[in-house]
Amino acid sequence: MVTLADVARQAGVSSATASRVFGRPDMVGAETRAIVIEAADRLGYVANSTARALAMGSSGLLGLVVPQLSSSYFAPLISAVQSEVERSGFELIIVDSRGCPESEIEIARRLRGRVDGIIFASPRSPGAALAEAARAFPVVTVNRELPDIDSVSVDVIAGLTELCELLITAGHRTIAYLGGPPGSISDDGRFLTARTVIGDNGGEVLRFGPVEPTVSAGAESLSMLQEAGVHAVIAYNALVAHGLMFAAATVGARVPDDLAVAAVDDLIDIGLGLPSLTAITQPMGEAGSRAGRMLVGQAARPSGTDPDTRARTIQHLVLPSTLVIGETC
Amino acid sequence: MVTLADVARQAGVSSATASRVFGRPDMVGAETRAIVIEAADRLGYVANSTARALAMGSSGLLGLVVPQLSSSYFAPLISAVQSEVERSGFELIIVDSRGCPESEIEIARRLRGRVDGIIFASPRSPGAALAEAARAFPVVTVNRELPDIDSVSVDVIAGLTELCELLITAGHRTIAYLGGPPGSISDDGRFLTARTVIGDNGGEVLRFGPVEPTVSAGAESLSMLQEAGVHAVIAYNALVAHGLMFAAATVGARVPDDLAVAAVDDLIDIGLGLPSLTAITQPMGEAGSRAGRMLVGQAARPSGTDPDTRARTIQHLVLPSTLVIGETC
DNA sequence: TTGTACGCGTTATCAT
DNA sequence: ATGATAACGCGTACAA
Numbered sequence: 001m002v003t004l005a006d007v008a009r010q011a012g013v014s015s016a017t018a019s020r021v022f023g024r025p026d027m028v029g030a031e032t033r034a035i036v037i038e039a040a041d042r043l044g045y046v047a048n049s050t051a052r053a054l055a056m057g058s059s060g061l062l063g064l065v066v067p068q069l070s071s072s073y074f075a076p077l078i079s080a081v082q083s084e085v086e087r088s089g090f091e092l093i094i095v096d097s098r099g100c101p102e103s104e105i106e107i108a109r110r111l112r113g114r115v116d117g118i119i120f121a122s123p124r125s126p127g128a129a130l131a132e133a134a135r136a137f138p139v140v141t142v143n144r145e146l147p148d149i150d151s152v153s154v155d156v157i158a159g160l161t162e163l164c165e166l167l168i169t170a171g172h173r174t175i176a177y178l179g180g181p182p183g184s185i186s187d188d189g190r191f192l193t194a195r196t197v198i199g200d201n202g203g204e205v206l207r208f209g210p211v212e213p214t215v216s217a218g219a220e221s222l223s224m225l226q227e228a229g230v231h232a233v234i235a236y237n238a239l240v241a242h243g244l245m246f247a248a249a250t251v252g253a254r255v256p257d258d259l260a261v262a263a264v265d266d267l268i269d270i271g272l273g274l275p276s277l278t279a280i281t282q283p284m285g286e287a288g289s290r291a292g293r294m295l296v297g298q299a300a301r302p303s304g305t306d307p308d309t310r311a312r313t314i315q316h317l318v319l320p321s322t323l324v325i326g327e328t329c
Numbered sequence: 330m331v332t333l334a335d336v337a338r339q340a341g342v343s344s345a346t347a348s349r350v351f352g353r354p355d356m357v358g359a360e361t362r363a364i365v366i367e368a369a370d371r372l373g374y375v376a377n378s379t380a381r382a383l384a385m386g387s388s389g390l391l392g393l394v395v396p397q398l399s400s401s402y403f404a405p406l407i408s409a410v411q412s413e414v415e416r417s418g419f420e421l422i423i424v425d426s427r428g429c430p431e432s433e434i435e436i437a438r439r440l441r442g443r444v445d446g447i448i449f450a451s452p453r454s455p456g457a458a459l460a461e462a463a464r465a466f467p468v469v470t471v472n473r474e475l476p477d478i479d480s481v482s483v484d485v486i487a488g489l490t491e492l493c494e495l496l497i498t499a500g501h502r503t504i505a506y507l508g509g510p511p512g513s514i515s516d517d518g519r520f521l522t523a524r525t526v527i528g529d530n531g532g533e534v535l536r537f538g539p540v541e542p543t544v545s546a547g548a549e550s551l552s553m554l555q556e557a558g559v560h561a562v563i564a565y566n567a568l569v570a571h572g573l574m575f576a577a578a579t580v581g582a583r584v585p586d587d588l589a590v591a592a593v594d595d596l597i598d599i600g601l602g603l604p605s606l607t608a609i610t611q612p613m614g615e616a617g618s619r620a621g622r623m624l625v626g627q628a629a630r631p632s633g634t635d636p637d638t639r640a641r642t643i644q645h646l647v648l649p650s651t652l653v654i655g656e657t658c
Numbered sequence: 659t660t661g662t663a664c665g666c667g668t669t670a671t672c673a674t
Numbered sequence: 675a676t677g678a679t680a681a682c683g684c685g686t687a688c689a690a
Contacts, residue, residue: 016676020675027675027676032675051682054683086688189690
């Protein structure tokens with residue numbers, strides 16, 4: 001490995017000057033700079049980020065913890081966080097907690113002292129554990145508001161309300177809610193919202209599930225809905241909704257005439273590309289870039305900053321979801 | 330931040346002893362060990378992995394570069410690599426190259442000096458650039474065999490041959506190949522294999538596409554196939570295949586009677602759960618854990634090891650794909 | 659078994 | 675503008 005000292009020696013300057021060439025280019029004479037750079041890439045010098053991190057007291061590494069890496073829901077978030085973070089000169093380390101609360105905090109412990117901050121996406125851990133982590137380093141949560149932690153969340157309630165009203169307007173009175181996955185914090189909230197809104201409008205909502213958030217689980221659920229005699233369904237998830245539609249198509253049921261289908265999120269952005277579904281589009285990409293920006297803001301702040309100053313300015317950002325009306329409803 | 334020195338002072342021992350308690354527990358007296366541990370977690374000591382990395386000359390960090398994070402194809406690979414790597418006490422940093430060759434090597438440059446090794450999954454970069462990276466640190470490629478770099482790849486050719494023979498046996502003579510995505514290295518290979526095998530058996534293969542690897546792109550392609558009068562299609566990808574099937578169901582075309590559908594990979598493992606498709610199952614999870622193991626093996630080797638020793642033992646692991654016969658064919 | 663002292667590669671302070 | 679030097683936190687010969 002070729003070090004800064006090697007470059008300095010080769011260029012005939014001190015290692016301090018060589019260091020400045022890369023860190024503070026303007027603090028060094030134009031010609032010396034040229035010489036050093038020349039020497040550097042002749043020797044193939046690459047800065048050792050570990051040493052730099054130790055000297056500067058920060059690693060330039062940020063963490064993102066998601067419950068499921070392969071989830072279509074988080075894909076745009078992950079992508080956006082990565083863009084945002086790299087744009088600010090940080091590196092991103094993405095970890096999959098596999099939906100397991102204990103592993104979330106286990107991950108936080110492992111990452112401690114290695115990253116400058118962490119984003120927890122839809123964390124399932126107890127708030128206390130997250131707060132504990134937040135005292136160790138900057139933390140931003142997504143879809144989870146905790147008193148002392150910056151957060152950005154998507155307001156599905158608004159879109160869901162709009163959706164329920166749409167269904168009522170369309171004449172539906174009995175509406176199925178097909179929920180999932182088991183253990184999801186947001187599932188209950190969605191059901192309750194639907195029940196309230198629809199109940200207030202003289203309708204009734206039947207809760208089915210929970211089912212796995214997969215196409216086949218959706219397909220298998222169709223008969224259940226048909227037996228219950230429902231003609232409108234709100235699916236937890238676009239995969240489930242498409243399973244329903246797929247099964248409906250194969251048994252000759254018409255959408256939306258025989259069964260109106262809607263979903264709480266869509267899959268347009270993530271390469272599945274099934275646009276005509278009536279769904280609540282959640283701006284996960286936007287959420288990701290906002291969360292990324294918030295974390296960078298915290299992490300970039302000189303570590304000497306008075307902790308109290310940071311504690312007093314907790315942000316809770318809420319992004320609106322929008323109802324996209326397709327042909328399935 | 331509480332350092333090892335703090336712990337040592339608190340415990341009344343030297344920092345060397347404190348260090349050994351965590352690194353070489355057996356080299357320290359039982360009671361001193363207890364005291365140090367006591368002091369450590371009373372102070373809430375967490376080892377600074379940056380400093381450790383600098384001192385030991387390795388970071389305990391491995392990198393995984395994928396062309397697309399949200400791809401259902403790579404999801405099981407990513408998951409497996411992560412498991413494997415964590416099992417060996419490493420941390421994994423996952424980066425999305427967005428399918429852009431330049432960004433692959435750009436990433437390699439950025440990660441240099443920060444990670445102990447990298448896995449490139451289905452890299453599109455020129456071989457020379459990858460070889461260059463491989464001289465800087467341990468590298469393993471997936472689905473790309475380069476002379477001097479360890480690799481593990483999945484042999485789709487075998488499964489595809491089998492599939493073609495199946496279609497021929499079923500009586501098909503004119504078979505469509507619906508390819509994509511643009512720029513994929515493997516796409517050409519698949520088409521050529523299909524043409525060769527089917528041609529050898531007196532059949533003919535028509536190439537369509539490339540199309541985006543999405544469900545909707547598949548759905549939109551159906552009419553194209555119907556106009557061409559084909560009754561059997563091999564889709565690049567299971568998403569595309571399901572788009573075709575979805576479109577077929579809605580226009581009343583029967584699968585497999587009117588149109589036999591097969592795909593080169595499936596989506597069973599990744600939460601889409603659509604099992605009845607005839608498809609070539611690629612063991613991406615297995616590939617991931619093997620690649621992870623290979624990289625760990627390289628990275629864990631003491632850095633003082635003679636470079637020549639490592640250079641002479643390049644491994645190219647090839648995993649078989651298997652044809653899974655569903656109802657669509 | 660334990661302590662002393664040095665090195666890892668870089669940045670930052672303080673001279674010059 | 676540049677150079678000497680002290681950190682940064684930890685591992686590890688080497689000595690005791």
